[in-house]
Amino acid sequence: MVAVTETNILELKKLFSGKVRDVYEVDEGKLLIVATDRISAFDVVFNEGIPGKGEILTRISNKWFSMVKYPHHILSTEPDKELEFIKKYPELITRSVLVKRLKRVDVECVSRGYLFGSAYKDYEKTGTVCGIKLPPGLKLAEKLSEPIFTPAKKAELGMHDENIDFETVVKIVGDRTIAERMRDITLDVYKWAHDLLVEKGIILADTKLEFGLDEDGNLYIIDELLTPDSSRFWDASTYIPGESPVNFDKQFVRDYVESINWDKKPPAPPLPRDVIEKTVERYKAIERIILSL
Numbered sequence: 001m002v003a004v005t006e007t008n009i010l011e012l013k014k015l016f017s018g019k020v021r022d023v024y025e026v027d028e029g030k031l032l033i034v035a036t037d038r039i040s041a042f043d044v045v046f047n048e049g050i051p052g053k054g055e056i057l058t059r060i061s062n063k064w065f066s067m068v069k070y071p072h073h074i075l076s077t078e079p080d081k082e083l084e085f086i087k088k089y090p091e092l093i094t095r096s097v098l099v100k101r102l103k104r105v106d107v108e109c110v111s112r113g114y115l116f117g118s119a120y121k122d123y124e125k126t127g128t129v130c131g132i133k134l135p136p137g138l139k140l141a142e143k144l145s146e147p148i149f150t151p152a153k154k155a156e157l158g159m160h161d162e163n164i165d166f167e168t169v170v171k172i173v174g175d176r177t178i179a180e181r182m183r184d185i186t187l188d189v190y191k192w193a194h195d196l197l198v199e200k201g202i203i204l205a206d207t208k209l210e211f212g213l214d215e216d217g218n219l220y221i222i223d224e225l226l227t228p229d230s231s232r233f234w235d236a237s238t239y240i241p242g243e244s245p246v247n248f249d250k251q252f253v254r255d256y257v258e259s260i261n262w263d264k265k266p267p268a269p270p271l272p273r274d275v276i277e278k279t280v281e282r283y284k285a286i287e288r289i290i291l292s293l
């Protein structure tokens, strides 16, 4: 299987390419979002794709969107029913969704039940994460007494997202009630998915949500939901606080680039074949579990 790292739908206007998704305009109120096989780590996109990853992400997100109780952007998961010409691009149908076009809120809404990644780094330096003071002596990957909301400001392409405190979210959003609702939905979705996955032997360590607003100020979950690109999934049976957990997400790629001491600035280093293959396996494994929910 070849990786789809670029798309070009001639019949539609491409609005932008994110790190993973290509976004096309269908009409004023509707977008076609195509998940490619691109992969990024530390906000830099690699040259190599992960074959089939975009389809896996699409199926996982669609499953969660069909289950979640909050409003979301999905209009149709069968774009070929609405856009006849997409049949010319068979490799794209199964990785595309039609969504409501919304005004994106430039905040990554993260909920964490465990201390890892940038949150652990911040905690080591300051004892706090996004302005939240945590008890001393917590280990890497340790479970927090309560899930916390650790937002980040969405960076421009090529820049790193920056952890911010809740008051900064209020300023960015410009409306405290909406900011509180984003926080509450993020924490609630995290707890809900965490509890579902624990039954399957998976720890959902953290997850990132994005939100959009319609013209009337209604809030929707946008982008992707509870995928291995936006979340950390750990194997519960081998989890030990203080150790880097066995995972079903991008951590394998992150660990590889840390191991070669890459400075995390473009250009990205080449990804070896076995890193690509192991990442595909992990994404497939978590897909099987999520689709069985």
Ligand SMILES: Nc1ncnc2c1ncn2[C@@H]1O[C@H](COP(=O)(O)OP(=O)(O)OP(=O)(O)O)[C@@H](O)[C@H]1O
Pocket: 017, 018, 019, 020, 021, 022, 023, 031, 033, 073, 099, 100, 101, 102, 103, 104, 210, 212, 222, 223, 224, 229
């Ligand atoms: N319904 C929507 N309306 C408007 N914009 C959307 C909608 N859904 C997703 N988007 C935006 O489309 C883009 C999708 O691209 P992609 O997921 O590759 O984003 P990215 O920001 O580069 O990466 P990441 O999500 O990993 O931070 C994002 O900028 C996302 O915020």
Ligand SMILES: [Mg+2]
Pocket: 018, 223, 224
């Ligand atoms: Mg995204």
